Amino acid sequence: MNSTKIKNILLEADYSEIKRVFKEAKTVKQSTLGHDIYLRGLIELSNICTKDCLYCGIRKSNHSVNRYLMTKDEIIASAMFAFEKGFGSIVLQSGERDDENFVGFIENIVEEINYLTSQQLRITLSLGEQTTETYKRWFNSGAHRYLLRIETSNESLYNKIHPTNHSYGNRVNCLSVLKEIGFQLGTGVMIGLPYQTITDLVNDILFFKEMDIDMIGMGPFIEHSHTPLFGQPVYIANSHSQLLELSLKMIAATRIFLPKINIAATTALQALDPLGREKGINAGANVIMPNISPPQYREDYLLYEDKPCVNDLANDCFDCVIKRIEFTGQKVALFSSGDSLTFTSKKGNIT
Ligand code: SAH
């Protein structure tokens, strides 16, 4: 599959042809990875952020946000909930901080979770841009996956959606460093950003291949009224339903182009449609990331508005996720690490 085929998928307007492409992508997923869907328990451990991305609801200049940092005990309790339920893997995500207090806090928590679970719970970090030394410390403490979205592979668009002191070059460099250290590497983009074009999205998928990415977490851009990008012109989708369809086409095209990769059906899909994540699975995704953060913190971690599951308890989310996945004809792979096949099939990588 080349860039023309990717572009054709993204531009396809005929409903029956779109349905056929989604089916093709799901078939590719099933024949490459089977019927399994992997769970990652998402722990949003802090909304304190030193950065000011123009799209994000918890950017540092949004003074209406009530800032929090979960305690070590709370984070560990959430991780143990995931472990006992059979999630197989968790994602520790937060706003970006690079101070020693924070770096050491994460290092210590990762070590403790590994100790308490005899290293049977895979830990993904999603904590933004850090120095090589910090990434190495976190890797050595026992985190083996890292999720850092490139947001868009178009440098000039990247510059439009970030303040001038954020650097595209540094973001790409971080991805290379993470790979070099040995992390299973995740990235992704936002779909339907102001000024974004279909060609940008095609290039995003080519970027995933070029960077030898193992996991993809991409989803629709959803405006937040307390951010500078609110109300900026979006060229490639005029409504929530168009944005959902385009996001699903991105999942399908990525699955067909990169069959072995892990692709998440992200929560933002569900913000556009109550069945958004199931539709993601039906378009070729194989990972779901239920939010298992304690309920009292959820409404303070609003990257975008109308985020779903904000009022749910972790247990309710778990039960509803299992039912929702079965509804797609797939099965939840409990107690499975769910490593990316792109990663495990490389010589020398141990699962
Ligand atoms: N601070 C870390 C992780 C938390 S943000 C980081 O930036 O990498 C996680 C992701 O949320 C970002 O990568 C971005 O793609 C997504 N995000 C932020 N604001 C969003 C919005 N308004 N709509 C959709 N996704 C958004």
Ligand code: SF4
């Ligand atoms: Fe901070 Fe991440 Fe939001 Fe940027 S996207 S403002 S780094 S939390």
